[in-house]
Amino acid sequence: MKFYLQLVLLLSSTLFVFSCKKRATESKIELTELSKDSVIKKKETSKHFEYKYVIAPSGLNYRDFPNGNILGKFSWREKVEYLFDTEQTQKIIDNYEEVKGTWVAVKHEKDTVFIFSHYVSNSEPSFSNIKLYYADAYSKLKLKPSNKLDIRQAFVNVSESFNMPENFIHEKDLLKDTIHFNKKQRIEFLKRMNYSEKDTIFIYNIASGLVKKHLVKKTPLIACISLYSQIEEEYKEENYNQWDYQIGFNLGKSNHDGFAIIGKENPFIEKGLKPLVFKEMSLEMINNNIKNKLISKSWINDTVYKKYTSKYENIRSFVKMKNGYNNWSDLIFKNFDTKDSYHIYQSEGESSSKAPLEIKEEKPQYNESHQYIGRLFKNKPPVTFGFIWESFGCPQIHFLDKDELPILILCDNRH
Incomplete structure (x- = not known):
């Protein structure tokens, strides 16, 4: 009799559980089917867009x-x-x-x-999604306070894009200045960066305007210590942390110095850039540009600043300057035909300052140009850059087109 009661209770509980599971499944299906209709009805009663x-x-x-x-x-x-x-x-x-x-x-x-x-x-993206890096040329320098000679291979630093996993760099390597990655690490890096061994590193050399190519499969992947992590190297008692390293491609003893993009096709236009050089405006030139609605009437009455201009294709640029090459203001870029204006970042702050401009027929303050204008990318509008020096940030490249967002160079400017 006891066994019979246990059997009845077992069968009853089993049927109860099965029935509950069936109802729960049916309930879940009903909720799924009804949820879309219910949320759409909720929207129909709302007038907020x-x-x-x-x-x-x-x-x-x-x-x-x-x-x-x-x-x-x-x-x-x-x-x-x-x-x-x-x-x-x-x-x-x-x-x-x-x-x-x-x-x-x-x-x-x-x-x-x-x-x-x-x-x-809620807001539109502020910068282009073009992944543009710097290519640094081969260099030698002395470390302080040790005065040891530090030799730097030409390097494309992609640390800003690389989501480095924990323990990616082996603990035994954390005392090294430069680490050469093994095959397994390289495969993981390429997978996370969405690169292929068949890709190419395209480097636009700013000085020459030429494009150099390095095949990814033939270019070593390395990690090297940031210069800021090396300053107290002589007194260092602990291993480096893997976050002290910059990750990128070793280009050897090359003089490539400029912009780098990694992909399947060359995005750059050779010799498409030229230095941006300003010349002083005469009174007649100022009046003509006011008449053409490129600058405001206030420019004619401003006796404190000298006025300068430059042109590239149908783009006119204007700037005011006094007492020095980097004491400038009111930088304007305008399309001569459409009268469209183009915003160029030119704000100074704790970590940024205005770069000196190059003036025609005046001896430049530096041997190289800082500002450039022209066509850098295929199938893209002209660009300009080089107006602000950044100490704790990365520079921007501006398209002279209202529909194109500026490029924030992925410079890994860590301190």
Whole structure:
């Protein structure tokens, strides 16, 4: 009798559990089917509209439902109409880091679609998604206070883009000034950077205007200590930390000094840049440019500053200057035909200062030019750069076109 009661209780509990599981499954399906309708009805009662900007460099998939089927892709910088937040959170791995967001509804033509909130912003991206690095030439210098000779190979530093995992550099290597990576480390680096051994390092040499090429598969990948980590090297008692190292490509004893891009096709135009040289404006020139609506009438009445101008194709640049090459203000770039103005970053601060300008028929303060103008990239508008020196930041390259964002050079300017 006891055994019979136990059997009945066991069968009853099993049926109860099975019934609960079935109801839970059905309930989950009902919630899934109803949630989209309910959130859309919620939106129909709202009169508030906002816009978001896509900040994912490669674009952003939109779906028929939160984490549902992919219907298409919004492009980088695209402006989308925000409808509502589903409040359904999710964690994903992006560039080997965990990020958290919610699924939000946006409008696409006449439909409601869903995107992941981590990849949109209330404001438009401020800088271009072009990954531009510096290529530093081969050099020798003496370290202080040790006075040891430090030889630096030509180097393309890509640390700003490399999401370095923990213990990427082996502990036994943390006393070395330069580390040559093994095959396993190289494979991991290329995977995280989305590079291939078939890619090429293209280097635009600013002085010559020529483009040099290095095949990735033939270029060593190294880590070298930042100069700022070496200053007290003579008194150092502990190993370096892996974050003290700069990661990049070793170009050997070459004189490549300029901009670098890594990819499959050469993006640069050889000899497309030229030094930006200003000349002083006569009274007649000032009046003509006021008449052509390129500068304001206030320029004719300003007796404190001298006025200078330069031209490139249909672009005119103007600047005021007094008491020295780097004491300038009111820098203006304008299209002569359309009268469009182009904003050029020129703010001074604790870590930035104005670079001296080059004036025609005056002896330059330095042997090399600082400002350049011209065509640097294929199928892109002209650029200009070199107006601000940065101590704790990276310089910008400005396109002379209202539709193109400035490029922030990935310079790894650590201190």
